[in-house]
Amino acid sequence: MTNIERLLEQHFGYSTFRPGQKEVIEAVINKQDVIALLPTGMGKSLCYQLPGYILNKPILIISPLLSLMQDQVEQLKRFGEKRVVALNSFLQMTEKRNVLQHLQRYRFIFTSPEMLMNPHVQGAFSEIQFGLIVVDEAHCISQWGFDFRPDYLKITDWLDDTKRPPILALSATATEQVVKDMKNYLHMKEPFEYIHSVDRMNLHYDVVQLENTSEKMPWILEHVLKTSGPGIIYTQSRKKTAIYAEQLLVNGFRAAAYHAGMEAEDRQFIQQQFLTGHLEWICATNAFGMGVHKDDVRQIIHDHIPSTVANYMQEVGRAGRDGQEALSILLYAPNDEDMTKFIVTEDLPQQRHVEQFLAYTQQGERPTVMLDMNQISETGFRVLSYWMQNLTPEEVQQKLTAIRFSKVHQVDEMKELITSKKCIREQLLHYFGQTLKEKPAHCCNFCGLDVGVILKGRKQLEMKENIASWEGRLAALLPNL
Structure with a gap:
């Protein structure tokens, strides 16, 4: 047994590495920048956790979601690690100040791209000798950086490239272009x-394939009644998450809605109930799933066309992490793509927003007045502000047009995947620049699929007769109270 394997067993109780883990860790220890694309459930977090005990310097992990940070912190604590902290909005001001004053005492420090933009945080971090900087879910640089969370494009700008530690970019999926974006925006050196x-x-x-959208709700209810969970139903609107959850509750399921408009504490509570098996189904927008480590999810159902093939791959990859059979179902009705195109472009700044931003600036007013007057959404303003700081107004117009075109094109790619009548698995691998070597039995509906072979029949759960009432729903969610 090598020294690195002894450390693996000592700190985590594992005797062997999963594919890719050892190679990535050895490269990190050798102070190389690394891009590691490992499928969901392959243990990406170990690729920075073990180096934390070898490099003997603080590890900075830049993470996209509060829930993901908290999950990783709790996981490390379960392994006995006490020198771990999440520097995020959950901390009170005094707690945040205390963490920044004592950074050197921590082995693992989690934070977000937005927190990194805080000058006080950057100042404190610049005084620390990090052993490694990790960008978790690094595909978000491309997925969110250009139009949703532009701070993703600046997460290493505060670093001195001549003195910085190695950078590890982790993701489950990334196209060749996304890998290029990782290298570029993270300033990686021959990773x-x-x-x-x-x-x-x-x-x-x-x-x-359904004839119209009105058929989706009854189809889902009939299907879910006959087949086994746990599962996730993805939909595009917050209102529909509640409608689906209510219908499932009425029909005897332990279910809950989940979306970004809910309070963070409520989202964490529902997520925990799902993880512990007290909820059978989650009805959610795409706000749910990243960093949720539940091994026995049997089904992912989409009632819409996801915005990109990459998003679809991320979402369906949350099923079957235990290695057992799992099923992804996508319901499609004619012109579904139009709604998705509207949603993905709705918050993008328009030409008038560029002109308004410029006018306020020239008049000596703060452009944030656009938000005060409800002239633009918060997301739209964040995107516009980023590009107006980096480009001329004419270049901003060109950039926004290119972003809009790219988003529409990505929806068209997703539609092609599900309507071409070609093997879905083969198309997915091709999209990520890979080649299919072997097909399993019941690969997809275009190759031949018997859902009854993949999914077991549903075990009936004992539910209260008043499940439709508030008391019944609460009892279903909190069976031990």
Whole structure:
């Protein structure tokens, strides 16, 4: 047994590495920048956790979501690690100040791209000798950086490239272009790349063609009544998450809605109930899922066309992490893509916003007045402000036009995936620049799929007769109280 394997067993209780872990960790220890693409459930977090005990310097992990940070912090604490902290909005001002004053005492420090933009945080971090900087879910640089969370494009700008530690970019999926964006915006130096196949042989794909959107609700209810969970139903609107959850509750399911408009504490509570098995189904927008480590999810159902193939791959990859059979179902009705295109472009700044921003600036007023007057959404202003600081107004117009075109094109790619009548698995691998070597039985509906073979029948749960009432719903969510 090598020294690195002894440390693995000592700190985490594992005797062997999963594919890719050892190669990535060895490259990190050798002070190389690394891009590691490992499928969901392959243990990406170990690739920075073990180096934390080898490098003997603080590890900075830049993470996209509060829930993901908290999950990783709790996981490390379960392994006995006490020198870990999440520097985020959950901390009170005094707590945040105390953490920044004593950074050197921590082995693992989690934070967000937005927190990194805080000058006080940057100042405190610049005084620390980090052993490694990790960008978790690094595909978000491309997925969110250009139009949703532009701070993702600046997360290493505060670093001195001549003195900085190695950078580790982790993700489950990334196209060749996304990998290029990682290298570019993270200022990586000839990174070592470990790219595992995105294929999951135990995951099967089904596309159900319906005549109109009104058929989706009854189809989902009938299907869920007959088949086994746990599962996630993804929909595009917050209102529909509640409608789906209510209908499932009425029909005897332990279910809950989840979306970004809910309070953070409520979202964490529902997520925990799902993880512990007290909820059978989550009805959610795409705000749910990243960093949720539940091994026995059997089904992912989409009632819409996801905005990109990459998003679809991320979402369906949350099923079957235990290696057992799992199913992804996408319901499609004619012109579904129009709604998705509207949603993905709705918050993008328009030409008039560029002109208004410029006018306020020239008049000596703060452009934030656009928000005060409800002339633009918060997301739209954040995107506009970023590009107006970096480009001329004419270049901003061109950039926004290019972003809009790219988003519409990505929806068209997703539509092609589900309507071409070609093997879905083969198309997915091709999208990520990989080649399919083997097809499992019941690969997808275009290759031949028997859902009954993949999914077991549902076990009936004992539910209260008044499940539709508030008391019944609360009892279903909190069976031990």
